[in-house]
Amino acid sequence: QVQLQQSGPGLVKPSQTLSLTCAISGDSVSSNSVTWNWIRQSPSRGLEWLGRTYYRSKWYSDYAVSVRGRITINPDTSMNHFSLQLNSVTPEDTAVYFCARVPEVLDDAFDIWGQGTRVTVSS
């Protein structure tokens, strides 16, 4: 049974870096048949895909246009997890952040989700 467990702070100051981790159990971050994603949800923006990382003989990352230049998603094979870093945050980055898995066999649907982390950007 695949599970994703998120960790990270719930409060970040403006202009600082938001950092979250998603620990994977029951699957491997290095699997070549899935992608590992970050999504956020806020009342103003709804559900918004932020980016992903995946392994296909080498590592790849893709990012949403809305956050490109501020975001990094990295895998950690030794810990079997992946992380999100979002730089230069503003109050508009206040949201609930989710990690999620996409298996190739499900037409790019998100089948497993982390529990969510509510992040507030405030001084």
Added chain:
Amino acid sequence: DIQMTQSPSSLSASVGDRVTITCRASQSISNYLSWYQQKPGKAPKLLIYGASSLQSGVPSRFSGSGSGTDFTLIISSVQPEDFATYYCQQSYSTPEGTFGPGTKVDIK
């Protein structure tokens, strides 16, 4: 960008009612459409993928249909545990798939 709309934005239903939710894409997305259920304080849960394929473990009272730009989620006989918000999501423009704004189903 592909925009997703849903209707209605909310509805009230009684246990046992048939519930229909519609999702429309701003351009053709073939059958790259998923449906999710979200309860307060929880992550979304995948119900349907590929427009009409039922995710493992999801009750058969949920069904999806459609292709191109117009899609439908039907709950054939709504149960107390089905009161939640439902989202559609297109994965045609992977990786930047977009979600609909949601339809809240509550108890009449």
